[in-house]
Structure formats: C-alpha cells, structure tokens
Amino acid sequence: MRDSTALLRLDRRTLLALAAALAAAPALIAPPALAAGLKTVTLLGDSITAGYGLGAADALPNQLALALTRIGANARVRGAGVSGDTTADALARVDFSVQPDTDLCVVALGGNDLLQGVDPKMVEANLTAIVRRLKARRLRVLIAGMRAPVSIGADYARAFNAVFPAVARSEHAGLYPYLLDGVGGDARLNQSDHIHPNPAGVKIIASRLAPVVARALTAR
Secondary structure, eight states: OHHHHHHHHHHHHHHHHHHHHHHHHHHHOOOHHHHTTOEEEEEEESHHHHTTTSOTTTSHHHHHHHHHHHTTOOEEEEEEEOTTOOHHHHHHHHHHHSOTTOSEEEEEOOHHHHHHTOOHHHHHHHHHHHHHHHHHTTOEEEEEOOOOOGGGOHHHHHHHHHHHHHHHHHHTOEEESOTTTTTTTOGGGBOTTSSSBOHHHHHHHHHHHHHHHHHHHHOO
C-alpha cells in the first residue's frame, strides 16, 4: 500500500508539472526566428515560479525573460514550478521537469519547507541532491535562496538561512541569496495572502534576478 501511495503521489506531481508547463507555454515559447540560438533557463521551483494567483504574462518565467531582454541577454525562460512543492517533492521530479535543452537551471525552493518546519538538515540534503543531479547532466545551476524570519525561532532561522550558501559553496553552484529580495514582507508588492508576489512584486524579482542569471549563463 505504501508503494502504491508513493506512485500515485509521483503521478500527481508529474501531471501538475506538465500542466504548469503547458499553461505557461504561450508566454514562454519564442517564434522560431527569435528562438534560434537562444539559451534556455529553467526555473525549478514552487508556487513563486509557477505564478500562483497570476496570469502567465505576469508570472516570473515570462517577466524574467523580459528582464533579460532589457539587459541584452535574450533567453528562453521555462517555468518548472509546482505549487506546494518542497525540496523533497522537487527532488522526486527534477529528472523529468528539467528538460535536456536547459543551459541554466535556477533552483528556487525552500519556501514550503519553511512553512512546514522541515529540518534544515533535510532541506540541505535535498538541495544538494538536486544540484548534483543537475550537474551530473552538465547543466549550470543557480540557487535562489529563501530566508526564515527570526520570529519563527532564532535557532531554526539561523540554520535554515545557512542552507543555501552552504550548498552553493559545497557544490560550486551560483547563488542568488534571497529570491524575494526587495519584495518579501512588503504588503504593496504581495497578494492578499502576504506570501505570493503580485505583478509589481514579480517585476522587481525579475529585474534583480536577471543580471545574476545573465552572468551565470556566460560563466565558465
């Protein structure tokens, strides 16, 4: 029974990932004339990268593509976010969610682990496994970190916040310290749940993330 439950859960994750990709496709697929020669960035994440509460045009994959274009670093950006995913969920689907034509994978996870109080050591182990699988496929990796507020407990917050730079150092991956930099905690830039960015917030995230992504795409 346990094995059957696990298989059903994985099938559900697979369907959710495929549904998210198909929903975002109109905003992410460039015309053939523009697509030729473009590098591909895949955002492996949760509801933030899936565009929870937003249309495809306002979601992070499309806004990051636009932000890259504005700084002269044209690239396809493919969303591989599934709302509710923890690092463990993403580890279970990373091999099929990150497609072979990916040049750079931005790993933007951890928010749901934080909400569920997952042990930071487990978060670190999952992230390390994700990065290693991607690098084994010779893909460039950029980790987009999350931050825990001290209000949930200083010891937990300290351990959780240390996970992302630790994995980046140990696995020689790029690091963008905080995905929600400039947006997290600002009611004007978030939806009514105070967790997910609104269109204005997503634009700020994209504009700040784009230069780091552009450098990662050209790094040797």
